[in-house]
Amino acid sequence: MAQVRIIAGGVDEDVRLPIREWEGIFHEAEDTLIRDVGAIAPDIVASARKITRRGKLRRDREVEHTRRAHLKKLGSGFRQLEEAAILAEASNRNTFDAFSFWLKENDGNDEILASSIGAPETLGGPVVRVLTFLGLHARGCTIVSEILLLCRHGFVKGAHSRARSLYELATIMGFLTQADSPPYVLTERYSLSALVETRRDLLGDREGDPFDRTPGLEDAIRNAWGESFFKSYGWAIPGIGDGSSKQVTFRDIEQALGSSKMRHAYLTMNHSVHAGAASIIAQFDNRAPFRYRTGSSVDYYDAAWVMSVTALLLEGLQIPISMDISPLMEADLELDVAPIVNLCDSARKFFDDYIRADQEVERL
Template structure:
């Protein structure tokens, strides 16, 4: 409900009161390719919607006893949250550069990965765009996370932006231990392979859903905390950018509920969710 309020009640209302020049500033001289605040708000809403979807997936997986799969999806959730918080830093004072760069990185990403989407723009629709981007932002823009390079001013010229850099920009270092922990649910490293083996079990290795209450609570705590960060950052950024504050009361109610949920999860694991 809050996401819908932000989309139609806040962003939608703003769209009707600003002029086209503010709504759709063209990028690199292409009228059909626009950036600015409209793109920023749309990107944040899209990331928040994805955050909601992943959170629902995690809830379903936890209910069914698929704790490892839930941890893997919570790791993905953290990546979405960090990206969202980083994009919040894109403001009128810096020419909306970060969200414009993130948006344009989509075109290169889609071409590189052979991604075909009928309703999304294509590089072929904008002849000369790649060259204009390279001239303006350098070839480093086309690296993974190259869109975020202006946010790391002390990065050596030949170094590449990493997700760790984005975490630092987003102020998410306090949750990195969870990201590293949930990495084991994604990759086939030795730690996960060895710790799954339990000779006390009749089947030695688990092959079915498990009732692991402590891990379930730990993943649930992380998922709730991550999704709340995304919600509040998105709501505050869009409300501030549009001067529409109606959704913030609902946001406060969600925050209070989120706090109750995380406290309940914390009690289940003896207050060790922050270790």
């Protein structure tokens, strides 16, 4: 029981009600205050509107200032990487056109799309290999565009978080390239793991279980691959060590690929994703009028660093398309990636040169 003293009309009363009832009363009063603030406190609403108008102008000025500053110092690298992204998008479309032609040429050839688990309406084999790689490559192109947009306008920590996603995507693509071979069961496992991810995301949601739309598929997967497939990264088990692991992590996939030399970059980008103290401290700036930065800001060094990593990752995404997918379809597309690789390499060198020059100045 909670006791509240109410003074009304000169009468002093003690009112005793259960705590839950008082909480309901206070929550209702709070909701009413927020909903009707315009009538209760019109000066607060007027002040908020004034702050909003000024804030919009200030934010627009900040973003435009940052964009001009970044392009002035780092514009050459930005332009090269954007051109590489445009060419990569065109390469993805050209490869898909070649895939469509290859599919028509092989009409009736069940081997190119046969599922290893024999489940109804489930694709496997080379067709899933091509579709999965083109999907990963297309997603990578989108993420690079996001990074360019964020970094150019001064949201560098946001670019860090998207670069981490690009790193994870490139690692998965590289792992599938290295660890899988015909009939591409590992790629098929990765593709079907989408249903496991969706089930995990929709747990308790009204939309229901995604396996409900594919009767018999879950049983076929369990019979062929066992319960371990349904664990996190369970799809990758055959490509790790001797294939007998009970649990796989992203770190295991990194090590199997041999990409540990990029681990430090991945951990650096993690700070921009997670709510660790390092990410909070990094926002403090003695030079700014507001001590904690809340919007766009000029940061040449950090922008150059994340763009260098992005250029390297975008370059890496082209290799599986030219070295794996193109020969698989017997399509002559290998040379299409040459201009992309050259632009990525040139952009990375530009950003790295800026970083080295900046470090030299810091030492002086």
